[in-house]
Amino acid sequence: MIKLNIVILFSLIFSLSCFSQISESTERAPENNYKELDEGEFKVINKKYGIIKKDGTILVPFKYEKLSGNIHKGFIKAVKGRKTGLINIKNEVIIPFQYEDLEFIKPYSYEFIKYKKKKKYGIINKSGETIIKNNFDSIEWNKNDFFLVKNKGKIGVINKKGETLLQPTLEADNIINTIWKKNKLTYFIFQKKYSFGLANLNGKICIPATYSKIFSWKNDIIFVENENFKQGLLNQKNEILLPLIYDHITQVNQGFFLVKKENKFGAVNIQNNVILPFEYDDLYNTSSRDCGSYTIGTKNNKTGLINNKGTAITEFKYTKIYSTNYCIFKTKKDKKWGLIDSNGKTILENKYDYLKIILDNRIIVSENSKYKLLDFNGILLSKNNFEKIIFINTIQHLSVQKGNKYGLINFEGELVAPIKYHKIYKKTSSLDKNIYGEIGGVKKIVITEPK
Template sequence: MHITIRTAVLFLSSTLFLGCNSKNKDQITLENAMAQSSKSNVSLATYERMNPFKNGFAQVQLNGKIGFINKKGENIVPYQYEYPHDFKDGFAVVENAKKYGFIDTKGKEITPLKYDFAMDFENGKALVVSNKKWGFIDEKGKEIIPVIYEKANSFSGELGTVKLNGQWYIIDKMNNKKKVSCNCDVISSFDEGLAPIKIDGKSGFMNKEGRVVIQPKYDLVFNFQEGLASVTLNDKSGFINTKGEVVVPLIYDGYPQFKDGLAAVNQNEKYGFIDKTGKLVIPMKYERVYDFENGLAGVYIDQKIGFINKKGEMIIPPVYDQIHTGEGIIGVVGEGKGKFLDSTGKELFPEVYEDVYGFSDGVALVKQNGMWFYIDKKGKRVL
């Protein structure tokens, strides 16, 4: 299995999400109560669950409800939500009883929890759904694009796509609409100037003028990334460029995507990596792989994880059960022991933990002596 998180076009029958490991990184159940930190005036023992920090805040659960703390351990958002998102661009989606709203970093609700669905803010706008109609709100909670559309996709730069009365349109931030000339069944968001479309069961791309520039002939297409798009026909995948030219032949299984200049590819359940010319630069010999990040990729050999560089050289031996990357530091767990390594495999801290998670916002969540707490990049406990 190629392990990654990718954005598929919205006309997929189901959302593709391939997790990085078996443990749920976003919601950590504490097996035992945690001791009060001697470095903080806040007791972590109260919390039933904790999350890694994201954008300055961490989710914590108390009495079955979730709130947020800051890096001082102060409760910024009361424990009153069932399913909040992490903060992004200064706001977080929150959910109670299957109704969605938004809060700011002070815990103030900028909209009541009245929507049937909501997505994170991007570029000052958030997509919302009410009574099966789609629209957008601004950072004050005002519906700047009316919630009247049958379908809408997130903005990419200045443009988005919406469907009204069976007709697709390209819209700008002022809700000015331009009719799409092709009779598209489905249109996705723009990336690198092109948006995936689907007509009569086949997929291609249109440009920002609404003209079809890559004819719908594929079974499945993904948004362009790094100048190339992954496309699938007859259960085989390859890559095309923005002119529609096949750059990498459609000979691979799965749905590869380029990241950090290389793409993980799969044939006969063995994985390797190709460059943007389609050249196989790392042989297909691994059981599973992670995408490259900061010049390294995790690979599985005999169900153990190690790291290779872009030359295919093994930098960190495959002896670990779990890995967690973040901010240039690698958290590893093997034989019940967790530690942190740099990109050469050197151990960064003398401490050994029972479990670790990757660094985010300059801190990492670790478990030691049955207790969960946060450390900084010097290995010092900060909360």
């Protein structure tokens, strides 16, 4: 019996000793995301990396100095000896072990791979085909959809096809933006330390990096701002169009610019000739494809409307002017609302307490607490005065109120549902086109059905 106990004790000590040895040789490997766990995870045993499933099945043997990447995607960066390659979950070699380093390029993490060979960098695709030869000190992905390459402190540009757009001859730190003309790349906006400039495809500096801001505008115009926050305009040959004397510049069209100087607004053309004198407290441009461009100006606390030639088409007599999407403008004067057209002609006098434009041809107004429906010519459509007219998000009907009861009118102002409902509503669902009413607590009475 004593012998048996001694044997059991010895076996237990031996088992614990073996377990201790295995535990000591197992290191913590990089954590895998939840998508990878079912397909195995990285582990380290005896300082070698492999991939093992939860049930103990070894997918990739423990023979690598390093493993990383996405097991789920099947792109695993592996280091063997002093060389780096790419394997899949079956331990099949995708990219041969011939590189000093491999790095997945974002946002194309599994399409392009940066490689290092002979201390120089290049780009290969996921099939191992060379896109860019290893001729560069560094390669980074640029937000403008190309590779930024660097040699001896000078940068160049290569696209995803491996075509050189700019030889590494530009003394700069980064490419911030590109300028295209007729679908053809023409210029690069570059950064050097904390300043910006413009270079052509040959790397020639067209505008030196002396500006704190630089943007490309229409018609080959370059907007710039200096360290003193003064703005101006140049062409791509670095010739001054508007001197850097303005606090703010807005382009209205090719020859019309709103500018601010010494706390007053005015307008100039591309030759810097004054179109609107510097006497405005504010100038605001509004434009649309259908209606063209207009400027809303304020001086001496009164507002007026100016066309795109710089001509005032209304008197400066309004408190506010608001642009709309319908080539008409809402005006406010002495706390009353009115309406003018795009020529400055009055459609509705400023006599309404409430004015709402609905869709593209109807106006709800309120005068002396009475609501009416008008068209864009100011013609009265509704035959009755209502205590309220409510747009209920339909192109056919409006809810109207008298007392505590509601009815419906159509967009011609005709009463189509009697004023007897305690509530009228339309569901927000795009599938349900019905309009519902409630009478005496009875809900969901269908008043109208879509035509």
